[in-house]
Amino acid sequence: MKGRVICAVIAALLPGIGSLGAVPSAEARVSLEKCTLCHGKPEFRKILVDGKIRDLFVTADTLKGSVHEKKTCVDCHFDISEIPHRERPRRIACTHCHYKGNAEGAPQSDAYLAYFDSVHGKAIAKGNSKAPLCQDCHGNHNILKAKNPEAAVARTKVAETCGRCHIEIYAQYKTSIHGVALGKGIVEAPSCTGCHGEHKIYGHEDPKSTVYATHVADQCSKCHASVSVMGKFGIETEQVATYKESFHGVASQFGSRTVANCASCHGTHDIRPAEDPLSSVNPKNVPKTCGKCHPGANPNFAVGKMHIDAKKKEAGIVYYVASFFKYLTIGTMLALIAHIFLDMYGRTRRLRGEK
Amino acid sequence: MSAESPKSAQVVRMSLMYRVQHLLLMVTLLVLALTGFTLMYHENWLGRTLIRLEGGVLFRGFIHRAAAVLLMAQLVYHAFYMLFSREGKREMRDVLLRRQDFDDFLQAIRYNLGLAGEYPRFGKYGYKEKFQYWGATSGVFLISVTGVILWVETFSMKFLPKFVLDLTLIIHGYQGLLLFVILLFWHVYNEHLHPSVFPMNMAWLTGKVEVEWLRQEHPLEYEKLKQEGII
Structure with a gap:
């Protein structure tokens, strides 16, 4: 059943796939030279209804350096079969090539299946035209391998990419301890995908999400319980273990979604070190932070160490x-x-x- | 009953009131132990299984606090009963700790080691019963105090530093364990394994014990009852 739904979604995304049989023969294909007749002019652009300018300038160098540099325009814009094209080309469907068992030699993975199940894929399926497709994160003409530090989805770049839509969150993250660390080139620091996952991003209220209330501690502990990662920065690794021994931690392990997890006290995108006056766990802010669940919390809540291990x-x-x-x-x-x-x-x- | 009653003659040792109190205490303490230790030992499989059986970690807490309220109510009721009722006042005189009990304790140990010629002669309650009674009563009182501090955690955190609450939690757990261990071992021996009562002293159900048993184990009480003409 699920497979059928996914197929239906793929079919909906690939209007071109129906006309696959009618793909023109190699001779009849539109060559790059023909496209650049118009698109090769630097001033070739379109003013959209909302006043934005869409740059339509494309040259033979546009794909150079990208993973698709050996491809030509119509490999992706396969709905263009005559020049000049009368209609606006459709959005690119990457699954045209990128599926398991494709003959094209394109990297084969099930990432797109994970994507269709994700919060973004579901939004697309519901008809939200603003939800991102592959190219919105990976780039269009300039797609690079994720390991390439210049790629839009590279570890150091991905936050900026997500931030194109999630602007406020990006601003919070950028000044958080993780954002600042990554900005300094500390590659161990998590970017968006470090906590939320890559293709399998779910809303935080979805039990499948890596940041679902009862999964938060495990997600944070992936780095914060690791001596080899935390040791480099002099950060304690017992915080997760001591949390799990606390009332909060035990309740969370047994499925309570209302009890405090790491993020309830430390924040999510705006995590800052306790010394920072803006930190939610700064002694000055502790009454407010604890007060979210414990009405009437006063400065005394900040007295003493929170994470302790009675066995040490x-x-x-x-x-x-x-x-x-x-x-x-x-x-x-x-x-x-x-x-x-x-x-x-x-x-x-x-x-x-x-x- | 007359002095000529046969060896199997019985005498009341626990009145109905005490049997009811004892039963209630037993049930509440067992419920508290079951719900408390599952939290204390939540990391092992037995704890995990029991927490699930108790309806999850939140419902477990609810049961624990409900039983605790019942236990505290019993404690208050028992204190009033022992101090102000006629039967309670008489029992209080019997169970009150005296210097004699410590002397009895030492003499019993000396006798058991073969250093004293005679085993101490007990009244209605010997040092074993008295130590257990006062140990359990003060234990229940103290564990109630730490329990209430933890129950009203938001209120407590307003006045007490965090480490005091950490201590309270540790003490509450260990108090429970200590209380459980003492009651378990003491009962297993004194009410089950002790040769004079094996397999079980029925007094907690019937309220009665054999006169002969009383003569051997609590000779002073036996003599007192005889003087009063009850046996």
């Missing part, structure tokens, strides 16, 4: 009291057992003496 010496008095009780309990058990055996022994003697 760093917890101070909590550790020592816990150890004291541990040995008290063991001692009590041993004393009780000793008393029981002694008393039984005595009782046997007492019975013998009486009889």
Whole structure:
């Protein structure tokens, strides 16, 4: 059933696929030279209804350096079969080539299937023309491999790409600890995709989402519980473990969606170090942050360390009291057992003496 | 009953009121232990399974607090009963800790080790019963205090530093464990494995014990009842 839906979506996205049989033969194909007759003029542009200018200038160098540099215009704009074309070309359907088992030699992956299930793919399927297709993130004529640092989806660039639509979030992220770190060239710092995933991006209220309330701690712990990553920056790695031992963490592990997760206190796109006065976990802001769930929270909430592990010496008095009780309990058990055996022994003697 | 009653003659040791209190205490403590330890040991499979059986982590908390309210109500009721009712006042005199109990305890140990010639002679309650009673009562009182602090966590956090709440949580858990261990071991031995009652002292259900048992285990009480003409 699901497969059928996806097929239907693909079919809807690929209006050109129906006319696949009618693809013109190689001789009849429109050559690059013919396109540049018009598109090769630098002033070739169109003023759109909303006043924006669409640059239509294309030359033989446009695809140069991109992954598609050996392709020609109509490989993607396959709905153009006559020059000059009378209608505006349709949006490009990358799945024309990029599907598993394609004969074109295009990279084969199921990424597009993941995309169709994602929040963006679903929005497209619902008819939201503003939702992004492949080319909106990966670029159009200038597509580069994701590993290429210049690619629109490269780790250091992807936030900017997402930010073209998600403007406010991008602004928050850019000044957050993660955004600043990435800006400084620290590649370990997460960009949008680091937390939200790449093609499988879901809304945060979708249980499949990596940032769904009960998944947040696991998602953060991918980096924050790793000594090899955090060690480089002198950040503690126990924060996730201590969270999981806390009331919040236990409730979250057992499926509570209203209990605090990492993001509830530290923020999401606007995470900042605690020393930063704008940070939601800065002592000054703690009453407000805790107050979201604990009405009437006061500055006393900021007194003391939040993340503690009673099993470690760093917890101070909590550790020592816990150890004291541990040995008290063991001692009590041993004393009780000793008393029981002694008393039984005595009782046997007492019975013998009486009889 | 007369002095000539046969060996199997019985005498009341727990009145109906005490049996009801004992039963309620048993049920609430077991519920609290089950719901409490599942949270304390949530990381192992038994804890995880039990939490699920208890309706998830939030409903578990609800059961725990409901049982706690019942337990605290019992504690208050019991205190009033022991201090102001006629039966309670009599029991209070019997169960009150005296210097004699500590001497009895030491003498029992000496006897058990073969250092003393005679085993101590107990009244209605020997040191075993008294230590358990006062241990459990003060334990229930203290665990209620830490429990309430944790229950009203928003209120507590307004006045107490975080580490005090961390301590409260640790202490609450270990208090529960300690209380559980003491009650379990003490009961398993004194009410089940002790040769004089094996397999079980029925007094918590019937309220009665055999007179002969009383003569052997609580001779002072036996003599007192005999003097009063009850046996």
